[in-house]
Amino acid sequence: MSETIVVGRIGKPHGIRGEVSVEPRTDEPDRRFAVGSQLQTQDKRPGAPGPAHLTVAGTRWHSGRLLVRFEEIADRNAAEEARGTLLLIPLDPDEHPADPEEFYDHQLVGLAVVTTDGAGVGTLREIVHGTAQDLLVITPGGDGPDVLVPFVSALVPEVDVPGGRIVVADLPGLLSDLDD
Structure with a gap:
């Protein structure tokens, strides 16, 4: 399909x-x-x-x-x-962008999101395409509101589609809503 x-x-x-x-x-x-x-x-x-x-x-x-x-x-x-x-x-689900640093949304939605230290953050729910940059909408593993993370290499250093995970840098204030 x-x-x-x-x-x-x-x-x-x-x-x-x-x-x-x-x-x-x-x-x-x-x-x-x-x-x-x-x-x-x-x-x-x-x-x-x-x-x-x-x-x-x-x-x-x-x-x-x-x-x-x-x-x-x-x-x-x-x-x-x-x-x-x-x-x-x-x-076609098997089609991939030519550039290995590019992804289709459906390839990323549902992947696990972890910090650079390996701590679980949640699951990628959707990608919001903005005029300045794209945002990752992450549903945390526990209760709490979704977290928005700009989809830029400084904050998202690794996307591992075959491994089923997205790595997010845990900078001060970025994931602070998850700590409450």
């Missing part, structure tokens, strides 16, 4: 012919948004229609932004309606 991963989010319309800006959520935008690629859609607005597909008709970079034309979006009005839509692709 394949996983579905988010590779982008539709932003503002660009021009009057249906072109939209896309916020890529992939390190391979040229591959994922190649002409002819079919992307599944997920609209998070209440009452929005269910999943559909969009077909990439063309892409270009303009002032550091990815602009995409989709066959199914013909004009500015349709582009405005598509704003905020998530773009997804099916992914």
Whole structure:
């Protein structure tokens, strides 16, 4: 069974012919948004229609932004309606990013989280993708609220997918909510 991963989010319309800006959520935008690629859609607005597909008709970079034309979006009005839509692709569970320092979310969710000393912290519940950096949402082993840890190498020095664990540096204040 394949996983579905988010590779982008539709932003503002660009021009009057249906072109939209896309916020890529992939390190391979040229591959994922190649002409002819079919992307599944997920609209998070209440009452929005269910999943559909969009077909990439063309892409270009303009002032550091990815602009995409989709066959199914013909004009500015349709582009405005598509704003905020998530773009997804099916992914074979055996597929891995080319860079060994990159991971798909589904590979990490559910892994055990430990400190550099080996003490158990909890389980990775989800990854929140922010504009500045990603955050790991860790559910502690005992009672207590989830803990957020920035997903940067200084705080997360090791990710061992085959070993089933993520190592987090226990810096003052980072995991302090777990000590209460």
